[in-house]
Amino acid sequence: MKYEIVKLRERPELVPEAARWFEHTFQIPESVYLESMKEMLSNRGPGSSCKAGAPVPQWYAAMDGGVILGGMGVIENDFHNRPDLAPNVCAVYTDEPYRGQGIAGALLEAVCGDMASLGIDTLYLVTSHTGLYERYGWEFLCIVEGDDGPGRMYIHRSEEK
Template sequence: MKKTAILPLYEAPRYAEQVIDWLWNDFGEGVPREFFHSIVAHSQTPGALPLTFIAVEDERLLGTVGLWRCDLITRQDLYPWLAALYVDDAARGKGLAGELQQHVIRFAARAGYEELHLWSACRDFYERYGWQYIGDGLEYPDKTVHLYRYSLCASAGAATE
């Protein structure tokens, strides 16, 4: 049975160009590739945000996800963000999106954050992983997106008196 490793991109920088291409192709409508190059280039400092994580199996890059300071310019009050979740077509449908989310959730909890945020253009995907829909937001310049929060507090979901 093959084991997928999830690690910071700074531990395997040879995958940076592929990550940049994935993000640009999947999220870059109307945005130059250099924008994503800058994000990835500045997300490789141990212990500092933003961070990019990758999933690798047998030296093959399968997916990526980020932990960012801000992923929605109109909601800079929310911090930090799970961002740029991408799974390669060949690796989809095998639970990797959930594994990448859980990796960032555990990392953020260990770092002392109380909650995570994300935005998505679609509904009913992130709820399956425990994210709470908190309303809509506005992605520049005029795209309505759905906002989610994930509580990292130890008591989240626990019964209260």
Template sequence: MITLKTLTPASSLWTTAATQIGAISWSAGPHLAQVMTTVTWQPWERVIYATDGDRFVGCCALLANDIVPATDYTPFISTVYVDPTYRQRGISLKLVQTAEQAAVAADITGLYIVTRHVGLYEHLDYQLVDQQDDQFGRPSRILYKALNKNHSFTNSDNLTKKQ
């Protein structure tokens, strides 16, 4: 059974999660693991950690900053990852929705996602607001979704670009 846990640096699973996330073959995993172990986290920042029993199967993070360095956009859902053997089961959707719920609980009214994919997050009501190169020089899309406390995370939201 897939279990999602919302972690902070004070969580007992933090070090284990950082180690497992750091072992992901996708370069974003080691980057997030480094952030987990070397950066001071804001009180509302979180890692959403998915497991199947003791096996790590996926993650994402709710962060103040992501890989687009010259922007005033904040906060972000970052590093959405699902182990290839667990894909096509809706886990990434659950990871993002759990991060959205953590954001709502922290009184965050909107979230950004940096991606190079087209169509992956739009079905979750994220809308394109900008395009910029990320810190690696890759062209990236910046998507935004407005949140509210009564949001069901399945209905369309109106776009409000953060100023």
């Protein structure tokens, strides 16, 4: 399956559509995503590099033509009690017809690489899944207490280049 991984800070024109897309994934209002994406855009450095600005938050989408197939973000804290374990990959989602084809894996790899290029080589992620993230180089770290109960905290360290 052919798709492109888009860094939304480099494609601000896609932000309204992406915020709408994320709303249907976890039933969190579009306005929450929009606000975070606007913060991302306002943090950009010269051009769209974001080198001079804060690297968090960030948002990403896997796209085929104009269609969003999957997406995820990086925020400071994904609603849990361990603010020291930051920043967090969040809102990991692939639309149902496109699942099982490596889209989440490709997004995770792109996100880890992009964040490393912005100076963040360690990322965290809370999930209820077991086995999914191990496959993409993440390690189980500990159980954390989230707004919806306990969650499994994973860690990913990018190798030094």
